[in-house]
Amino acid sequence: MLELLEDPALDYTIWEWAAAVWAGWLTGNNKGTADLSPEEPLRGESESRCGELQQIASVQLQSGCFGLSPPPEPEQKVSVAVGEMTDGANQSLTLYCGSSPPKAADILKDLSVPAIILYSVLTLMAVIANLVYIEEVIYLIKKVPATNRRATIMWVSGAAPVIASTSCVGMWIPLASMITDLTTAVYFAVVIHKFQRMMIEEFGGDEAFLKRFNDTPVKISTGPCCCCCLCLPFAKISRRLMFVLKLGTFQLAFLRPVLMIFTLVLWVNGTFSLDDLSPSGPAIWINSSLGVCTIVALWPIGIVFNKVKGELKDQKIIPKFTLYQISFILTQLQAAIINITALSGGIACAPPFSPTARGGYMNQQLLIMEMFIITLLSRIYYRRKYYCQEIDEMQSTVKTQDAQSLSNGTSLIP
Known part of the structure; x- marks a missing residue:
């Protein structure tokens, strides 16, 4: 039994079986278990209470009270993954396309x-x-x-x-x-x-x-x-x-x-x-x-x-x-x-x-x-x-410019 509980491939089925057995014990309807009490008057009084506990157990199982969540349907998992990838890609494109040049x-x-x-x-x-x-x-x-x-x-x-x-x-x-x-x-x-x-x-x-x-x-x-x-x-x-x-x-x-x-x-x-x-x-x-x-x-x-x-x-x-x-x-x-x-x-x-x-x-x-x-x-x-x-001609031009600059008291040569 412990070996089955440690098998990750059987997590959901084992816990569902355990919850069903536990609910069956409470209601006294499990074929493979003994009655909780030999007194018949107590059985009728406890049936209503046990039915409520069975519903609670099923709700707890669905909400992940055992640390697990029920596996989504294959189509649902694919759609969720694609949606997450699309949202991430859109956010990345929005970040890059509206930003300044990269480093x-x-x-x-x-x-x-x-x-x-x-x-x-x-x-x-x-x-x-x-x-x-x-x-x-x-x-x-x-x-x-x-x-x-x-x-x-x-x-x-x-x-x-x-x-x-x-x-x-x-x-x-x-x-x-x-x-x-x-x-x-x-x-x-x-x-x-x-x-x-x-x-x-x-x-x-x-x-x-x-x-x-x-x-x-x-x-x-x-x-x-x-x-x-x-x-x-x-x-x-x-x-x-x-x-x-x-x-x-x-x-x-x-x-x-x-x-x-x-x-x-x-x-x-x-x-x-x-x-x-x-x-x-x-x-x-x-x-x-x-x-x-x-x-x-x-x-x-x-x-x-x-x-x-x-x-x-x-x-x-x-x-x-x-x-x-x-x-x-x-x-x-x-x-x-x-x-x-x-x-x-x-x-x-x-x-x-x-x-x-x-x-x-x-x-x-x-x-x-x-x-x-x-x-x-x-x-x-x-x-x-x-x-x-x-x-x-260039040199004569330079000499002329130098002569004009010297006559004006300035020099073109630094």
């Missing part, structure tokens, strides 16, 4: 072999892009005199390696994606201003540019502001127009860092969120202001490029301008399109990434590959041969 440790511990290979290849691309840029900087330092032209070339050609580096950091550390994106935006705003300066410096500076194009007509009905305003008259190159054109790009190089710092402060405070595009949130107003500033800054570059593209064919200004435009589209419009797609539900949640975090994650991986290719192309077009006559 780096959460990604590293779940990396599969294909993911490790992908991360390694993309990181290698970013490292090679930086090495190519460093080699290009060394070449410019050796071949080009210390002029504003060399500085602007270094700024512009460094856009792709810097973007690849920040994207690589954001890929490995998703929580830092906000900081890396802001760094990319600030650097490229400076590049937009420096590209305009580079086109002017190819002629030897502001004075040489004005001497070459003074009082010549220039078309101002160019994109992205006035491409549809074909009725606008031609303007003439002057010192005042040059100041306006430089101010148009400088405002972006100044305002974007200010707005990005303000955005970073709001993000740390928990006020700024890319997902919140309501009129009461700061994201839509900051992004709208940046969009207007960017469009205004692109307009002067188009004006200057249309004016000098015929004169700077030997300096390969058209391929350089094309690379600049491609970099702008990839860093600005590509990120905006992916973010809008994620907010509209076009990108599914994939734990531990929410839709927005997954969209940023995809954008960073794409940028590393794209900037790697642009870095290789930039090396071809920016690392060109500088002829002796051109270097002599």
